[in-house]
Amino acid sequence: MIRKLIIILSIVFFADMLHAQDEPLLKKWSYNTASLMPARKWESGLFQPFRYGINQKMEIFTNVLMLPFIPEAGAKLSWGTKNDFAIASEHSLSVPTPFLNMISRKGIGGLISPEYDFSFILSVSNSIIVSRKIASSAMITANGGYVFALRGKKPDPQSSIDMPLFYPRMAHYYEGTSIRLGTAVKGSIGSRWFYEEGVKAFLITRSENNFFFENTGTIMWAGGKSLRIRGGYILAYGKYPYLTPKWQMWPTLDLVFGSK
Amino acid sequence: MNIPFIRKVIFLLILPLFFAVFNSCEPLATSFEDVEDAIMYTKSEKVAPPLPDSTIKVMTWNIRFGIGRQPWFGDACGNNTVFTKGEVIPGLDNIVARINEVKPDILFLQECDVKSNRTAYIDELQYILDRTYFNYAAYVSEWKSEYIPSDGLGRMDMGLVILSPWPITDAKRINLATRGDQAGIVNYFYLHSCIVTGSIKIPGFKEVPLLNMHASAFATDDTKKKHYEEFKAELDKLDAAGNYFVAGGDFNELPPGSDSTDFCYEDMCPGESFHQPGDDPQHKAGSDYTPEKDWLVPIYTAYKCAFTLADYQLNQSAYFTHTTQPEQTWDRTLDYLFTNHRWRAGSAKTHQEFFSESDHAPVSAEFVLVKE
Numbered sequence: 223m224i225r226k227l228i229i230i231l232s233i234v235f236f237a238d239m240l241h242a243q244d245e246p247l248l249k250k251w252s253y254n255t256a257s258l259m260p261a262r263k264w265e266s267g268l269f270q271p272f273r274y275g276i277n278q279k280m281e282i283f284t285n286v287l288m289l290p291f292i293p294e295a296g297a298k299l300s301w302g303t304k305n306d307f308a309i310a311s312e313h314s315l316s317v318p319t320p321f322l323n324m325i326s327r328k329g330i331g332g333l334i335s336p337e338y339d340f341s342f343i344l345s346v347s348n349s350i351i352v353s354r355k356i357a358s359s360a361m362i363t364a365n366g367g368y369v370f371a372l373r374g375k376k377p378d379p380q381s382s383i384d385m386p387l388f389y390p391r392m393a394h395y396y397e398g399t400s401i402r403l404g405t406a407v408k409g410s411i412g413s414r415w416f417y418e419e420g421v422k423a424f425l426i427t428r429s430e431n432n433f434f435f436e437n438t439g440t441i442m443w444a445g446g447k448s449l450r451i452r453g454g455y456i457l458a459y460g461k462y463p464y465l466t467p468k469w470q471m472w473p474t475l476d477l478v479f480g481s482k
Numbered sequence: 483m484n485i486p487f488i489r490k491v492i493f494l495l496i497l498p499l500f501f502a503v504f505n506s507c508e509p510l511a512t513s514f515e516d517v518e519d520a521i522m523y524t525k526s527e528k529v530a531p532p533l534p535d536s537t538i539k540v541m542t543w544n545i546r547f548g549i550g551r552q553p554w555f556g557d558a559c560g561n562n563t564v565f566t567k568g569e570v571i572p573g574l575d576n577i578v579a580r581i582n583e584v585k586p587d588i589l590f591l592q593e594c595d596v597k598s599n600r601t602a603y604i605d606e607l608q609y610i611l612d613r614t615y616f617n618y619a620a621y622v623s624e625w626k627s628e629y630i631p632s633d634g635l636g637r638m639d640m641g642l643v644i645l646s647p648w649p650i651t652d653a654k655r656i657n658l659a660t661r662g663d664q665a666g667i668v669n670y671f672y673l674h675s676c677i678v679t680g681s682i683k684i685p686g687f688k689e690v691p692l693l694n695m696h697a698s699a700f701a702t703d704d705t706k707k708k709h710y711e712e713f714k715a716e717l718d719k720l721d722a723a724g725n726y727f728v729a730g731g732d733f734n735e736l737p738p739g740s741d742s743t744d745f746c747y748e749d750m751c752p753g754e755s756f757h758q759p760g761d762d763p764q765h766k767a768g769s770d771y772t773p774e775k776d777w778l779v780p781i782y783t784a785y786k787c788a789f790t791l792a793d794y795q796l797n798q799s800a801y802f803t804h805t806t807q808p809e810q811t812w813d814r815t816l817d818y819l820f821t822n823h824r825w826r827a828g829s830a831k832t833h834q835e836f837f838s839e840s841d842h843a844p845v846s847a848e849f850v851l852v853k854e
Contacts, residue, residue: 327634328555335563335634336555380564384599385629385638462639464603470628 226325242370247359251445253478254418255363256308256353267452271296273480282470283314291321296317296347312367316345326381333388338381341374343395349402352469361411364421370399371416379463386458386470390424398428406438416442420453434460440474447482451475505766512626523619525611531647532587534684536851537826541586542694542730543844547640548573548594550605551838555821556700558806558841559751563634565677567602574606576839578613581636584833586846588682589616590694591643594734596621599636607643616645620653620680624696625673632671641823642678642694642731650692656716659708661701675709675718677731685725687851691720695731705777706735707777714781721822726803726852729785730819732842735743736771736786736817738779739795745769748813749806769806771814782819788819788830788847801832803843812837817845824850 259275266272271283271294272324280428281298288294296314303309319340327332348365356362371394379396383389394400406420416439424434440454456472510651517729546554550573553560581589593599594610611619625640644650658675677695686688694717710733720727736743746756749769755761782791794801802812812834819830828850835844 326634330632332563332633333631333636337562337564338634338775379601380566380602383629428614464597464599466597 226265245360246413247408247416250410250450251408251416251418251442253376254414254420255361255408256300256310258298258310263481265448265478267421267476267478269474269476270478273298288321291324293317293320297436298351306354310351310353312347312349312365314347316347317343318345318392319343322377322381322395325383333383334381338378340377340381342372343377344372345395346370346372357409359411360407361479362405362407366401366403366461368399368401369394371395382463384462386434386460386468387436387472389431389462390426390436390460393424393428393431393434394425398426398432400429415442416444417481418442423459429477431461431463434458438474442478448479451461484783488808496608500809501606508626511630514623514655514657514671514676516656517656518655518656519620519621520680520779522650522653523607523611525617525622527748528617530657530771531613531645534587534687534851537829537848538587538819538851539585539829539846540585540588540590540683540728540819541581541734541844541846542590542592542819543577544592544732544817544842545577545594545606546842547593547598548577548602550576550600550840554600559806560754563635564600564721565602567604570601570606571599573839574604574609575613577743578610580833580836580844581610583846584846585615586645588690588692589643589645589693591645592624592694592696593640594621594643596639596641597625598638598640599634600638603637604765611645612647616647617646618646618650620644620678620728622653622655622676622678624676627671627776631670642671642676643692643697644680644692646680646682648682648684650680650682653678653696656712658697658712659705660693661698661703661705663701663703664763668739669766670676675705675845677713679716684851686854688726688849688854691725691727693717693720693727693729693731695729695733697732697734699732699734702763702765702767706774710735710777710781714784717781717785717820717822726821726823728819728821730788730845732815732817733778734768734816735774735778736774737791737794737801738772738782738814739791740775741798742774742814743770743772745771745806745814748810749751766839767843769771785822786825788821788825788831800834802834803832803845804841806841808841812843817842819845819847821849826850 224453229448235393258281259273261275261277261429264274272286273282273283279300283296284294298312299307323338328340338390347369351365353363404422412417420438422436428430439458440452442452453475458470508569514779548570549565593747595606597603623641625638627638649681656677675698679693681689681691695713697703746766746769749766803813803815803817805813826848
């Protein structure tokens with residue numbers, strides 16, 4: 223059922239073509255594609271990572287707001303274009319331990335029970351991204367990768383945050399490697415409005431609570447040369463530890479700003 | 483290929499799917515209607531129900547979600563929020579053993595968890611149902627949230643239960659007044675007190691309506707008073723219609739005329755201070771019953787408690803059903819059984835010997851059935 227949904231949505235995205243200019247699209251919204259930030263240009267969002275173009279072959283990124291809690295560093299490397307397919311790879315390291323220990327607390331904001339202590343966890347992520355223009359104003363991106371964790375001590379399985387968005391992204395801290403596959407179509411509607419529709423699957427290499435799926439839809443408004451406002455939804459499905467597969471809809475909102 | 487045509491076809495194909503998806507989405511915390519249907523549980527291989535000749539034994543028990551006397555952060559000065567399967571299952575087994583020992587015909591439970599994070603996602607009701615002689619159960623959620631972002635509580639579904647060997651009909655959840663002393667966002671994720679109701683029909687006897695209430699434990703305003711008024715209003719309706727009911731539960735209230743009404747010192751945790759100049763609050767929430775000492779008078783006046791007020795006042799400690807501290811003994815009475823008909827004389831029992839199974843002692847009594 224779920225796999226069928228993924229296939230259906232993927233077909234929709236392939237078929238989703240509109241007509242406008244490609245150049246403004248990548249200038250305004252190259253995040254989540256195989257395109258890099260131009261050299262010496264930067265952008266950041268409240269939730270989207272800070273990205274900085276080193277040169278035409280490399281950009282670096284980190285999440286500025288979360289940096290004190292989840293130290294993270296990553297790089298996106300361009301592998302050029304072959305047969306109209308732009309190819310890039312993303313590699314990052316992050317240490318979620320301070321964040322996990324911070325939210326393992328009493329009172330409001332205690333997402334994890336205070337009896338749990340987390341030892342050192344290093345999360346290692348590698349992925350390949352391929353983008354291709356499918357119309358004058360739209361492009362499709364596919365990505366695939368894996369994320370695993372090197373840990374001092376395996377966290378207690380009952381210390382997980384068992385809700386959509388969190389659980390699939392944290393699953394590999396506890397057990398298994400997270401294999402992530404996704405595809406998204408983005409395009410422009412005129413010069414200031416942009417859209418993105420995507421699907422993402424998380425497959426965790428373990429025997430249970432191992433499949434998660436997200437469908438995201440986002441509209442972005444480019445308010446000026448540097449400010450962009452994005453909003454939309456994430457429809458998430460997953461098998462959580464309480465064994466009842468769930469659908470959940472979450473709103474999304476982000477402000478993105480950066481170099482002109 | 484005609485792309486717009488394909489898009490239209492795909493859109494039509496996935497529309498019902500999206501409809502199904504949107505309908506299955508749940509809010510972060512559940513809010514309740516005034517009256518809702520209860521969730522019914524049934525044992526797959528049923529046991530032959532008993533054939534009573536004149537009475538049925540009814541018991542009420544707040545089982546503290548099966549964790550026995552372990553120090554939970556919310557009520558026993560503990561630090562733990564979450565318990566493992568290995569910690570919860572022995573607690574449930576103890577409860578099951580006690581139920582099978584007392585053998586009530588009808589059992590009211592409070593604080594029964596169904597797939598909650600704090601109790602390792604065990605369906606405690608199904609566990610109890612499968613290991614006792616009951617065939618049917620009516621469950622209503624009292625505290626239900628997809629995720630409580632506080633103290634690591636996470637997913638929560640705790641509720642009230644009526645268990646019976648006979649089919650339970652017309653089972654409902656009746657919502658009680660919302661706490662008036664909590665901030666909106668806290669209340670959104672907090673438990674919502676309620677009553678579970680249902681009826682049983684035993685061959686040869688009149689139908690017996692059943693009501694099980696868990697009143698607020700920690701409200702510091704008049705919320706509990708409203709709960710008792712709402713509960714009594716339900717009893718009055720049944721009484722006026724000529725029904726003979728059995729009602730009970732964890733009322734979180736002392737009987738009128740109790741010698742001791744302030745338990746702030748008994749319930750005080752390390753680092754807390756009450757009753758001293760400058761203490762704010764002066765009293766621990768849920769531990770000072772002094773302003774509430776008459777709140778159960780209307781129910782006592784209108785209906786018959788399994789133990790009479792006169793009996794209670796002669797020997798109060800014999801009827802104590804609760805203590806917050808595992809190293810102390812029972813120190814107050816919070817759990818009750820009422821009827822508008824009759825209890826078999828001398829049948830009421832406060833099971834104070836069951837000290838390690840929960841922070842409440844069960845109360846049982848034999849209800850005299852009314853022949854058709």
